[in-house]
Amino acid sequence: MTVRIRPYADHDGRPTLDVFLAAVRVTAAADYTPEQVAAWAPDGIDERAWGARRAALHTVVAESDGRVVGFTDVDADGYVDMMFVDPSVGRAGVGSALLAWAHDEAVRLGATALTTNASVTARPFFEAHGFVVEREQHPVRAGVALTNFAMRRVLP
DSSP: OOOEEEEOOGGGHHHHHHHHHHIIIIIGGGTSOHHHHHHHSOTTOOHHHHHHHHHHTTOEEEEETTEEEEEEOOOTTOEEOOEEEOGGGTTSSHHHHHHHHHHHHHHHHTOSEEEEEEETTTHHHHHHTTOEEEEEEOOEETTEEOOEEEEEEEOO
């Protein structure tokens, strides 16, 4: 599978939202209860607000055969706010390609580490790429407690 990483564009709002919803509702559903999944990826997410947030966070998308199959972002401090891959292409290198972009971009921006709040589902992926858990966290969304992990990987 060939993956191309490109900057987020205005027309990527719906496709990235669809990737997010599928990743949470399908992939992460193996590690979270139905109540947690519904709180994390509820129906009725405002597509316009979603798109504005993605654009503001320096998002890039992963495309394969002209279809958005993943997305991520990174800020000048090296924080990765979101990284999601469509379940239909899981374990095909999309996440690794997105993380490689985030690494290179963080280095370019002068960050000294990459950090993220990884889900239970994403933790093994990030650990396989050199991240270490700093602490377990229990954020609350829509009144429902979730579990995630503050993780860090020092940059060269």
